[in-house]
Amino acid sequence: MTADRAARSYRPNAPLTWLIPGAGFLVATHYIAVVAGAWYAFTDWNGLSTPNFIGLRNFDQIFRDSTARIAFVNTIVLALTFVVAANLIGVVLALGLHRAVKTRNVLRSAFFAPIALSPLAVSYVWQFIFSFDGALNYLLQAVGLGALRRPWVADPAAALWTVFVVLVWQFSGLMMMFYLAGLNSIPEEVDEAAAVDGAGTLARVWHVTLPLLAPSLTIAMTFSAITGLRVFDQVIALTNGGPAGVTETLATQVYKQTWTLGRFGYGAAFALLLSLFVAIVAISQLIVLRRREQNMA
Helix, strand or coil, rough: CHHHHHHHCCCHHHHHHHHHHHHHHHHHHHHCCCCCCCCHEEEEECCCCCCCCCHHHHHHHHHHHHHHHHHHHHHHHHHHHHHHHHHHHHHHHHHHHCCCCCHHHHHHHHHHHHHHHHHHHHHHHHHHHCCCCCCCHHHHCCCCCCHHHCCCHHHCCCHHHEEEEEEEEHHHHHHHHHHHHHHHCCHHCCCCCHHHCCCCCHHHHHHHHHCCHHHHHHHHHHHHHHHCCCCCHHHHCCCCCCCCCCCCCHHHHHHHHHHHCCCCCHHHHHHHHHHHHHHHHHHHHHHHHHHHHHHCC
């Protein structure tokens, strides 16, 4: 009788009402704040005086600014290379540490550990490694490649790639966990059936495992694309946008224009462009990858 009364009094929609306070707080503190802050992108606000509406003047200046163009190109280059490298390494690590290796749990923890560290702390450690008297140049000298030594973070040709290395090192383990979750959802019988049919290891990976990892690929690539487009901490800690501005990104320009130069309206315009760019790329990528999943199903 008690169970019947409880079943009758249970309302399936009741748990949804519990989300209202949290959802309202999220909308008020994040989305409304973002929309309200976007208004300053159309003003000349300097953080102190009353903002004056200037229309699209900030955006016109951004499109004419050579530093902004460099920042946009760097953002694209870092995002593309990071997405490819981090996901490729993540897939390889996941496949290698899925079942066969006895110490796979220890190795998984070791590869995943960097994501738990502060990006700033990691970047400062790598800044020491990349310094002229650091570990990388010492290693090159020790193996007879001393001619390759250089001040990596101060070299215009290499500085951007130091940021790339730090990003890949820190996030590849997270990509690995995405793909491990996908591998764990694939029944072992599928791989065994392919092996019985005579498919080799590489054939099974290419024709069976990777197609079934499509959902994990969607999540991992979308997440890594957003991360790559929003890169900030690593650039600030390693190069601070230098040397001579060759490692500036859209995110660093938002910070510098707003807080260093006091051009709050101009910085808000950068922030609005970055937000729209990230949203367009992420949504487009998600749609394409979801359609790919459906076609492979």
